[in-house]
Amino acid sequence: MKHLSKIVLATIFLFGLTSVKAQDADNPWAIGIGVNAVDFYPTGEDAPLGGFFDEYFNTGDHWNILPAVSKLSVSRYIGAGFVGELSGTINQIDKYGDRSVSDLSYYAADLSLDYSLRAMLNTGWFDPNIGIGGGYTWIGDQDAEDISNLDSFSLNGKLGVNFWFSDHVALSVESKYKEFFEVETASHFQHSAGIKFIFGGKDTDGDGIYDKYDECPEEPGLEEFNGCPDSDGDGIEDRQDACPNEAGLAQFDGCPDSDGDGIADPDDDCPDTAGLAELNGCPDSDGDGIRDGDDNCPNEAGPAENDGCPWPDSDGDGILDKDDDCPNEAGPAASNGCPEPSAEVISELNEYSKTVLFDFNKATIRSESEEALQSIVDIMNEYPQTIFHVEGHTDSVGAEAYNMKLSKERAASVEQWLEENGVPANRLTSEGYGESRPIATNDTPQGRQENRRVEISLDKDREMKQ
Structure with missing residues (x-):
């Protein structure tokens, strides 16, 4: 018993009182190791025995105890709270009732069906049980005539308690009554105490489940x-x-979501920088719809076709280089950013146009006017984005309708000559105004001569013809 106490104390220290499991379908097997005590006295009414349960706890006078491991058991859970157990015990008998005898050997093999009351009582570590079974006991020969031939089959009943200290270890104590069939006076109580270990549950990964x-x-x-x-x-x-x-x-x-922008890292092209969902989590600092990593000017809004940078206006004329036909020369939008002829240039053109002569009452240009017209072509081609307007005018002599017709035809003749000699047609327009726009009096020959003229101006009201 001294050694068993040490085992019990060590078990308590190692495992402590925790949430525990009893022997069940998860851990169907159990083995037990312990000591046993045999008591013949409180089982009858005839000397050397006492009355049933008489002096049941008189360990000093009646209990036979072998001071060593003297009980081994193996058991298996059957189901519904039932456990089948096979146990083997040894002992030395020197007290037979109230008599002393020479040491008798004691061997027993018992089989029992036990039922746990733990579930019924709704307890955790406290696990009482009852059992019934049978076995065979061998008690060695001795000289006393009245206690010979004690070997016998027995019918057994027992009451025990398991105190579970952990999921797999319990302190087990029990008291078993053995009723002998062949030698009635050899019926006895056998008490035992020991440690029980349960096992058998399969936990491949060792996680306790x-x-x-x-x-x-x-x-x-x-x-x-x-x-x-x-x-x-x-x-x-x-x-x-x-x-x-x-x-x-x-x-x-x-x-x-490392950057906290509401976009999970696997879906975020810029997981460490907060950005926009429409750009897969990447930022767009200038708000131009181009993420910063692809934007050559991340802090200045610009179009994608210019890599996120604003279009330049190199000549500062208010027309972006991409729309400016003359990006390095300032000019108005009317001429697509190219410079227009100055007033001096227009005056020069009109000095040449004054020398353009036509056949009398016709729109046919006289050959001596071609040099002046070629000078006009050369000047116009210096301004490739400018649209020039050719005007035809007459004096007031003759019918007004005739004068209008003649002025239109002469303006058209000049336009045609310029087109045929190097000025693109989409840069020329013409119109006749007849006698409606005189620049001098029609009362004198000199004034009427000045009124019969061709003038060139800028056509700012029309887009260049394609």
Whole structure:
């Protein structure tokens, strides 16, 4: 008993009182090791025996105890709280009732069916049980005539308690009554105490959750996830976690959002810099719709076709270089950013146009006017984006309708000559104004001569013809 006490104390120290499990379907097997005491006295009414249960706890006078491990047992859970147990015990008998005898050898093999009251009592570590069974006991020969031939089959009944210190270890104590069939006076009580170890539950991954309950039996996991792991510790089991090795948020299926922009890192092209969903999580500092990494001017809004930079206006004329036919020379929008002829140039053109002569009452240009017309062509081609307007005018002599017709035809003749000699047609327009725009009096020959003229001006009201 002294050695058993040390074992019990060591077990309590190692395992402590925790939430425990008894022998059940998860851990069906158990082995036990302990000591036993045999007491013949409180089993009858004839000397040398006492009355039934008389002096039941008189350990000093009646109990036979072998000071060594003297009991081994193996048991298996059957179901519904029932356990079958096979036990073997040895002892030395020197007290037979109230008599002393020479040391008798004692061997017993017993089989029992036990029922646990633990579930019925709704307890945890306290596990009382009752059992019934039978066995055979061998008690060695001795000289006393009245206690010879004690070997016999027996019918056994027992009451015991298991005190569970952990999931797999219990202190087990029991008291068993053995009713002998062949030698009635040899019936006796056998008490035992020891340690019981349960085992047999399969836990492949060693996570404390048996395979039959473990949804991930080959990966150590957590009880709250039925044995499945949560590798990154974010509270989302790996099976449901799109990023099982990075702690994340449930709203992102377990993935992190490192930059806090509301876009999970796996879907974020710029996971360390807060950005916009429409740009896959990348920033657009200047708001031009081009993410900074692809924007050559990330702090200045600009179009994609210019790599995110604003279009330049090299000549400062208010027309972007991309729309400016003359990006290095300032000019108005009417001439697509190219410079227009100055007043001096227009005056020069008209000095040449004054020398253009026509046949009398005709629109045919006289040959001596071609030199002046070629000078006009040369000047016009210096301004490739300018649209020139050719005007035809007459004096007031003759019918007004005739004068209008003649002025239109002469203006058209000049326009045609210029086109045929190098000025693109889309840069020329013409119109006749008849006698409606005199620049001198029509009362004198000199004045009428000045009124019969061709003038050239800028056509600012029309776009260049294609």
